[in-house]
Amino acid sequence: MTAAVASMEQEQDLARGELHNPSNGAGETDLELPFDAPPAAEDVELIRSAKELYKAHNYEECVAVLRRGGASGIPAAHTLLGECFAQGKGVKQDWASAAKCYRVGAMLGDPLGAFRLAACLQRDKGGTERNDKEALEWYQKAGAAGVTEALFRAGVICVDGKDLVSAMKLFLTAARNGHKGSAYNVAVLFQQISAVDKNAEAESVKWFMRSADRGSSRALNALGRISQRRGNMPAAVEFWQKAAQKGNAKAMQNLAICYLKGEGVEANAVEAVRLFRNAAELGNIPSQYNLSVCLLKGIGVEVPDAPEALLWLQKSAEEGDPEGCLLYGNILRRGESGAIKDEKLAHEYISKAAALGNKAAQAALLHLEH
Template sequence: MFRAFIILFAFLFAAPVFAQEESTSALAHLLAGEYEDARALAEPLAEKGDADAQHLLGYLYENGLGVETDLQRAVDLYAKAALAGQLDAQFALGELALKGKGVKQDAATAAGWYRLAARQGHARAQLRLGVMHLQGEGVDLDKARGVKFLMDAADAGEAEAQRDLAIAYLGGDGVAKNYLKAADWFAKAADGGDALASYNLGLLLQSGSLGEPDLNASAERMSDAAEAGFAPAMTALGLLVHGGAKAEGEPADWFERAAKAGDPQGRFLYAVALTQGDGRDEDPDAAKLLVEDLLADPAVDPALKEQAKKLRRELP
């Protein structure tokens, strides 16, 4: 399960009383993209021991925002804030250790920092620990405990945790397999803006695992994922429309969008549309280019390549 991360901020909760207004202003400048102003306000507060300001300043140095990137400076600032109990700094140190960014890569060390943040209710730290226990990475393999961490994060509204919990129910990984619960958690994550959850829910709705397949409901979820830029959902939506589902656009429109977004199956189906003049004027030359790109791509699934070879033989 691949995860992109977002550093969350909770600067106000632990700030000393004398610094609350300044910390709030520094955060406001950061969120507005006014990084130099954020640094100017945060630096004197950090020197006085304000843990929230130390975390904010560490974030600026980690990401080179308004300053030159300085990972060692970021680690030092995060460490001071983390030892003072600042949960976002604890999480940030876990992220750095997990990826080996500025520090030695060490999953066990990452888990230790995540654990400190998770005890304070940090949802993304709970998410990380859930995944680590499910995979036995840096911690004991304990699927039930992993699901418990995911549940805590999901209940807190963390969309990625909701999606991962749905996947656990889908595969019976640490919990009893339950398609209805999987669909429920996918829906929560999708409603929170998770495109991959929308895509997976769309697949479930058309699979028959939840009862009678509902192609229109599936198309609605696929449309959400497609509009969010998830290329496989564009291909899936084109196939649903081709099968009679109601959605905006024609199948060839979605195949073309998927092809431009780099989805291999979308490229193949758009080549088919151009070959047959299905939703587009016939254009065998353009179809040939798409097929040859597929055949030259080592990452394309072998079965799809075989289909592409067959189509190539049919082209002039």
């Protein structure tokens, strides 16, 4: 059996954020919830009262106050009432009612109502059919009124629609207002054109740095890759350490390989395995494969652990890792490492690896079938 650790990973995709779901955290997002947002001056007293009731978990009375505010034509009251419907606070959870409240708030000029309505339209939520065109319009209105996250979401829609010029403008505006996801996306877009514009590389680094300064682990990981490309491995390690401390699994994977190979840092196989394990537990597929290889070969551990290695290897194979599919298939074909020999299943995994573009698997498949 032969196997080698997988290569390093980079952040290739644009940051997309997470469409609003009041019941979930939003990861690396810059969005403030409506109850944390300042109301219009004339609505201060009622909205302040609603906030206090909400924070005291007196949701039913909060809803009653917001209904009175809505009846009085206060735009933010409609939006916040929609939030109560969305979260099921003081009323039965009802996304259709939430969307209706958001729409009223938006039509009355509440920026956060416009934002929430756009999110419903983008998610096909609350009885609203998915409509990216209308969502874009409401995001732009919210963005023009100061909701920076709306500019970011509008930019993502433009990217999906292949309108990169508009996307760049929106991301730049949001980034200049402190939005880390937008700063990251500006950097990615500049990076994509750096092959034809040498000045774009410097702009890309500048915006990655701004995004990293605002706490983006993805930007830190990207800066590590840039440092690696430039041959500055100590700097790469430093960026990846910072990103790993923020829970970025790709950075953990990259840092683990540095420790394994002694690149930019003193070799430490035990630390490499620890990082592979942490990343694997976070769902990083290459790390699941790499951890399995280390456990099979006894790298960074006191003794080889084939049973645990096979569990991680199978997981990586099931998740579609080409190297994982090939290695797991070969182990099944030969009945190695305590695995029960199963030529049929082995062929399936090797075929899967070949279909995923693994050259060694393609060659092995030709040998097995002839």
